[in-house]
Amino acid sequence: MSRQSNRTTDSKKMNAELFTLTYGALVTQLCKDYENDEEVNKQLDKMGYNIGVRLIEDFLARSSVGRCQDFRETADVIAKVAFKMYLGITPSVTNWSPAGDEFSLILESNPLVDFVELPDNHSSLVYSNLLCGVLRGALEMVQMAVDVKFAQDTLRGDNITEIRMKFIKRIEENLPAGDE
Amino acid sequence: MAIFSVYVVNKAGGLIYQYDNYVPRAEAEKTFSYPLDLVLKIHDEKVVVSFGQRDGIRVGHALLSINGVDVNGKFTADGKEIIEYLKDSTNYPVSIRFGRARLSSNEKLMLASMFHSLFAIGSQLSPEVGSSGIEMLETDMFKLHCFQTLTGIKFIVLADARQSGIDALLRKIYKIYSDFALKNPFYSLEMPIRCELFDQNLKGALEIADKAGNFGPVS
Numbered sequence: 001m002s003r004q005s006n007r008t009t010d011s012k013k014m015n016a017e018l019f020t021l022t023y024g025a026l027v028t029q030l031c032k033d034y035e036n037d038e039e040v041n042k043q044l045d046k047m048g049y050n051i052g053v054r055l056i057e058d059f060l061a062r063s064s065v066g067r068c069q070d071f072r073e074t075a076d077v078i079a080k081v082a083f084k085m086y087l088g089i090t091p092s093v094t095n096w097s098p099a100g101d102e103f104s105l106i107l108e109s110n111p112l113v114d115f116v117e118l119p120d121n122h123s124s125l126v127y128s129n130l131l132c133g134v135l136r137g138a139l140e141m142v143q144m145a146v147d148v149k150f151a152q153d154t155l156r157g158d159n160i161t162e163i164r165m166k167f168i169k170r171i172e173e174n175l176p177a178g179d180e
Numbered sequence: 181m182a183i184f185s186v187y188v189v190n191k192a193g194g195l196i197y198q199y200d201n202y203v204p205r206a207e208a209e210k211t212f213s214y215p216l217d218l219v220l221k222i223h224d225e226k227v228v229v230s231f232g233q234r235d236g237i238r239v240g241h242a243l244l245s246i247n248g249v250d251v252n253g254k255f256t257a258d259g260k261e262i263i264e265y266l267k268d269s270t271n272y273p274v275s276i277r278f279g280r281a282r283l284s285s286n287e288k289l290m291l292a293s294m295f296h297s298l299f300a301i302g303s304q305l306s307p308e309v310g311s312s313g314i315e316m317l318e319t320d321m322f323k324l325h326c327f328q329t330l331t332g333i334k335f336i337v338l339a340d341a342r343q344s345g346i347d348a349l350l351r352k353i354y355k356i357y358s359d360f361a362l363k364n365p366f367y368s369l370e371m372p373i374r375c376e377l378f379d380q381n382l383k384g385a386l387e388i389a390d391k392a393g394n395f396g397p398v399s
Binding site (some may be wrong): 053054056057058060061062064066067141142175176 | 191313328329330331332333351354355357358359362363369
């Protein structure tokens with residue numbers, strides 16, 4: 001985990017556990033406030049969306065990747081560049097649908113859920129739902145509408161953590177000039 | 181100063197940030213006695229010299245202040261019409277400052293929107309598919325550089341024609357925007373940028389680019 005101080009390149013590293021604790025405090029407070037797992041999932045998604053629309057500019061400014069020409073390229077960039085840059089992990093891209101518009105990201109480790117166990121009364125809580133919102137918000141800013149959800153989650157008893165991403169459509173309103 | 185101004189335009193074509201880095205050098209203040217030998221006219225809500233160029237006061241210069249007090253369009257600061265004021269011999273001798281009129285913020289907004297529309301012409305005229313929009317506009321006094329991000333935000337820099345390294349400066353400004361504007365949770369997207377840290381860092385980046393990039397004769 002690294003944090004920008006004032007200039008361009010990465011400098012100080014922040015304690016990853018502080019990040020895990022912060023996220024945990026966020027989720028537990030949301031659970032107390034809303035008392036309903038579905039509602040908490042929605043809020044996490046919304047918060048993730050707001051993060052995503054800002055994070056995409058940071059990502060583009062720092063990584064200087066060009067526009068992706070198809071969904072496969074997008075998947076590669078997300079897994080190999082974006083996840084590496086922000087969470088320090090490299091998920092693998094698998095399970096492509098025959099039409100090439102859906103794929104899965106398999107995460108071996110998830111920094112958000114280090115040390116976390118879900119209690120029984122929160123069995124439908126998608127703890128890392130923030131990530132889904134971030135991916136959705138970020139891609140929307142580069143004119144791609146996607147649907148992102150957790151297909152499997154180690155916190156809820158599955159063997160692996162799998163995020164399923166489905167391409168819905170290209171957003172044609174407000175295209176930046178030169179992209180039609 | 182070889183970098184003259186920076187404009188940031190949002191996705192919809194609205195100007196969200198503007199910074200001017202130059203002082204117009206051509207300004208002249210003179211004391212006049214009745215009758216005034218300059219011919220003045222009203223143009224675009226400002227009083228400009230239409231004939232009678234002399235002593236550093238050129239045709240096209242706008243009247244900036246009377247007796248040290250800045251004027252307000254075609255009225256003086258206390259609301260009197262300037263042309264009438266200067267026809268009255270009892271107001272003389274008067275000290276008037278003329279200079280190149282600065283663009284007002286409304287004019288800048290309009291010009292930014294106009295550029296946003298024109299930007300697309302670059303890609304539409306292109307013989308090849310997939311061309312970008314206008315990246316550079318060149319005149320004999322300055323060069324305008326434009327960088328559009330994948331999300332539709334445009335960063336525009338007006339610089340001296342001899343200034344180099346503007347591409348790197350545009351990318352730097354993008355980074356500063358993604359840091360100090362976007363990471364400020366109280367800044368809403370697409371709105372005018374009013375973040376102090378953004379201003380400070382932008383000025384710093386411009387200073388560095390100024391020192392590093394000028395290979396022509398220093399003016």
